[in-house]
Amino acid sequence: MHISELGSLIKRRRKTLGINQKQLSELTEIGLRTIKGLEAGKTNPTFKTILTLLDVLGMELMIRTKK
Amino acid sequence: MHISELGSLIKRRRKTLGINQKQLSELTEIGLRTIKGLEAGKTNPTFKTILTLLDVLGMELMIRTKK
DNA sequence: AACAAAAGTGCAGTAAACTGCCTTTTATAT
DNA sequence: ATATAAAAGGCAGTTTACTGCACTTTTGTT
Structure with missing residues (x-):
């Protein structure tokens, strides 16, 4: 996941x-x-901006250790 | 996930x-x-800062639609 | 208790995110 | 082909993330 990915993901x-x-x-x-x-x-958006957008878009963000 | 969670997660x-x-x-x-x-x-960190930290810490971030 | 290492905090400068306003470009109609 | 809506982009002001420096507090070790 990088920034351009995030943008296109939200747009889609x-x-x-x-x-x-x-x-x-x-x-x-x-x-x-x-x-x-x-x-x-x-x-390069802030965490708050991302979380607010994801929330309204019905999405969630998860963080975990790579296997 | 909110900001204080992110901080304690990274600290842990x-x-x-x-x-x-x-x-x-x-x-x-x-x-x-x-x-x-x-x-x-x-x-309220930026996306880049978060991604850089997660990478070095051997973690990953995922975004998906809420079920 | 004394000391050292790690973590926490105030302050100030720089860079960039956030925002509104306004113009240009692109897509979608009729 | 024209008109309208949506998206893209320049510009400038405000706010705040990022950073280093210096100092304090907490934690851990001997």
Whole structure:
């Protein structure tokens, strides 16, 4: 998992749910400009931003030791 | 998963591996002050910082849709 | 108890995330 | 072909993550 992956993953999920960037911005209360930059893989988002987005998108993040 | 969880998770893993904060800082090339703040749950780290730490700690991050 | 190592904390500078505003490009209709 | 909606991108201001330095507190060892 790296940053560009994260962006495309969120973009894909958003489209699956049938919402646009503006709607996602309103639902998450994250600035539209931030969402655009993140989906394009052009910024290095903070943990909070990621968690807020995943929550609204019905996704979860897990961390575990590599086997 | 929220920020304080992330901090304690990383701290626990670091101790399991038997290294101190300074060594982790050197291995990851992330500032010692940053690691201290993160383990204490006092900052909102960036995705890059998290991924770098997890990598050196032999951990991985996954994202999936909630069932 | 004394000492050393590790961890925690305040402060200040730099870089970058976050944000809004506005313009341009691209896609999707009619 | 035009009009509309969605996405992309430049720019500038504000906030905050990241960092080093210096000092304090806690933990562990002899």
